[in-house]
Amino acid sequence: RQVAASVPDMTDSSGPQRGLGKPLVVLDDVNKHFGDLHVLKDINLTVHEGEVVVVIGPSGSGKSTLCRTINRLENFESGSITIDGTKLPEEGKALAQLRADVGMVFQSFNLFSHKTILENVTLGPVKARGKKPAEAKKRAMELLERVGVAHQAEKYPAQLSGGQQQRVAIARSLAMEPRVMLFDEPTSALDPEMINEVLDVMTSLAHSGMTMIVVTHEMGFARKAADRVVFMSDGAIVEENTPEEFFTNPQSARAKDFLGKIL
Ligand code: ADP
Numbered sequence: 001r002q003v004a005a006s007v008p009d010m011t012d013s014s015g016p017q018r019g020l021g022k023p024l025v026v027l028d029d030v031n032k033h034f035g036d037l038h039v040l041k042d043i044n045l046t047v048h049e050g051e052v053v054v055v056i057g058p059s060g061s062g063k064s065t066l067c068r069t070i071n072r073l074e075n076f077e078s079g080s081i082t083i084d085g086t087k088l089p090e091e092g093k094a095l096a097q098l099r100a101d102v103g104m105v106f107q108s109f110n111l112f113s114h115k116t117i118l119e120n121v122t123l124g125p126v127k128a129r130g131k132k133p134a135e136a137k138k139r140a141m142e143l144l145e146r147v148g149v150a151h152q153a154e155k156y157p158a159q160l161s162g163g164q165q166q167r168v169a170i171a172r173s174l175a176m177e178p179r180v181m182l183f184d185e186p187t188s189a190l191d192p193e194m195i196n197e198v199l200d201v202m203t204s205l206a207h208s209g210m211t212m213i214v215v216t217h218e219m220g221f222a223r224k225a226a227d228r229v230v231f232m233s234d235g236a237i238v239e240e241n242t243p244e245e246f247f248t249n250p251q252s253a254r255a256k257d258f259l260g261k262i263l
Pocket residue numbers: 034037039057058059060061062063064065066
């Protein structure tokens with residue numbers, strides 16, 4: 001595997017680092033503009049089944065746009081994105097199915113404020129996946145248990161702390177049985193004392209084998225849970241490596257500069 005300070009070829013066949021599965025999310029030369037701004041530049045990225053990729057980089061480097069593009073919340077002009085070999089559909093039923101396969105957790109928790117915690121987690125599976133309400137409820141309670149908020153199931157989002165709400169948002173996403181989970185700075189809106197409870201849930205999810213793409217500045221999480229760190233700057237993947245190598249031995253000037261500011 002290439003470790004240079006250039007865009008590495010992650011579509012090679014050398015395979016994942018520690019017995020991970022087949023390529024699940026593959027971006028091939030993806031380019032996107034916002035008007036004159038070239039926000040994603042020739043992005044090549046392969047995420048294997050079971051792999052945890054942490055994306056870091058300065059503000060404005062295109063990390064959120066990358067997530068939103070993978071989930072098709074944004075269009076792109078050239079290149080391709082495939083999920084388990086299937087090209088991202090443009091619209092319609094196929095797109096809805098794909099969105100269900102790709103779970104996303106944002107910085108703001110986006111729970112439905114007028115629904116209970118339990119309803120927040122059952123709504124998607126019942127409405128979009130046609131699950132029976134009783135079955136959806138059983139599964140929702142298991143997931144709420146897993147993220148440690150089962151005892152809050154009948155409450156409304158505003159009655160929970162930010163950390164609890166974000167854990168509900170993770171449970172809600174998992175209820176759709178996604179194949180891959182995208183996290184876009186899931187802890188950056190939280191008070192410091194709540195960050196770890198969310199990171200712990202994410203770490204345990206990572207250890208359970210979930211495929212994850214995580215945008216975060218939490219280096220402790222990256223060190224503990226990531227198979228690979230991808231460093232973005234100005235819309236491009238500048239460098240990628242194991243967390244160990246990346247944090248101790250960054251190759252590019254831009255990565256060195258960035259790490260110098262945050263570590
Ligand atoms: P990051 O998440 O790394 O901070 P973003 O993906 O949010 O970066 O943004 C990358 C660049 O694209 C920034 O310069 C931002 O201002 C710009 N941008 C993001 N969303 C839009 C949009 N909807 N329209 C125009 N420019 C945008």
